[in-house]
Amino acid sequence: MVTELNTGTGVIVVAAGRGTRMGSKESKQYLMLQDKPIVIHTLEVFERHPLITEIVLVTGAQDVERCLSWIHEYGITKKIKVIPGGAERQHSVYQGLLHISTPWVLVHDGVRPFVTEQQVTSCYEAAVNHGASVLAVPVKDTVKQVDGQGWVTATPDRRSLWAIQTPQAFRRSDLIRAHGMAEAEGFTGTDDSMLIERLGIPVMVVEGSYTNIKITTPDDLDYAEFVRMKKEQKGEDMT
Ligand SMILES: Nc1ccn([C@@H]2O[C@H](COP(=O)(O)OP(=O)(O)OP(=O)(O)O)[C@@H](O)[C@H]2O)c(=O)n1
Numbered sequence: 001m002v003t004e005l006n007t008g009t010g011v012i013v014v015a016a017g018r019g020t021r022m023g024s025k026e027s028k029q030y031l032m033l034q035d036k037p038i039v040i041h042t043l044e045v046f047e048r049h050p051l052i053t054e055i056v057l058v059t060g061a062q063d064v065e066r067c068l069s070w071i072h073e074y075g076i077t078k079k080i081k082v083i084p085g086g087a088e089r090q091h092s093v094y095q096g097l098l099h100i101s102t103p104w105v106l107v108h109d110g111v112r113p114f115v116t117e118q119q120v121t122s123c124y125e126a127a128v129n130h131g132a133s134v135l136a137v138p139v140k141d142t143v144k145q146v147d148g149q150g151w152v153t154a155t156p157d158r159r160s161l162w163a164i165q166t167p168q169a170f171r172r173s174d175l176i177r178a179h180g181m182a183e184a185e186g187f188t189g190t191d192d193s194m195l196i197e198r199l200g201i202p203v204m205v206v207e208g209s210y211t212n213i214k215i216t217t218p219d220d221l222d223y224a225e226f227v228r229m230k231k232e233q234k235g236e237d238m239t
């Protein structure tokens with residue numbers, strides 16, 4: 001149950017990376033997934049989501065214009081801004097924060113097109129009810145800590161390990177403070193929750209799904225095609 005009236009929620013969709021692990025000439029967020037660029041599939045989830053009132057797409061400076069034309073071409077009509085990102089994902093999020101005005105903010109990877117409407121809602125509600133939230137799935141493999149020479153140094157208890165996804169949802173004021181502190185201290189995290197945790201703010205995990213993949217390496221593209229096909233066969237709304 002949402003304890004606060006939803007006065008509109010904004011989402012920062014980060015898509016300003018170079019996609020080096022994909023090894024493609026085109027940045028992976030712009031690769032076609034069946035009939036449209038991956039980043040458009042992702043934007044469509046938030047275009048359709050009733051809680052989302054504003055979108056900030058953070059992309060490469062050289063890609064702002066073509067993203068704007070895609071937004072028009074594919075009929076994204078919600079309040080949306082397209083802005084250039086930074087050298088690191090964290091910088092891109094921080095840039096996006098400067099253009100969003102809602103009290104609660106979701107941050108989502110532009111290369112996670114399979115997040116569902118229900119997962120977005122659950123993430124938002126958990127943040128409003130608990131202060132901050134991240135979508136995640138329990139780890140299926142055993143995870144080990146390994147030193148620089150390749151020796152196993154620890155095997156954490158798998159029952160406590162979750163693979164963290166996005167969206168991640170926070171109070172805008174908390175996220176601005178967290179990014180400001182990280183920048184002042186020269187700290188770079190791999191997700192926004194790390195920056196929030198550094199403020200001592202508790203973060204609630206919301207269970208997502210294993211299909212909410214981050215398209216990162218070439219094999220992820222094959223899997224993404226498969227996921228899309230299966231959803232279409234089931235007649236599942238892509239949300
Ligand atoms: N400076 C950056 C780096 C990443 N991202 C975005 O953050 C998301 C997750 O990052 P990742 O999967 O690592 O994308 P890349 O950084 O592009 O990939 P790589 O590390 O392989 O270069 C992606 O949607 C990516 O576009 C971003 O907006 N700005």
Ligand SMILES: C[C@](O)(CO)[C@H](O)COP(=O)(O)O
Nearest residue numbers: 089109164165166190191214
């Ligand atoms: C934010 C994230 O998707 C959570 O798993 C992940 O940390 C992004 O990492 P990347 O190296 O920027 O893809």
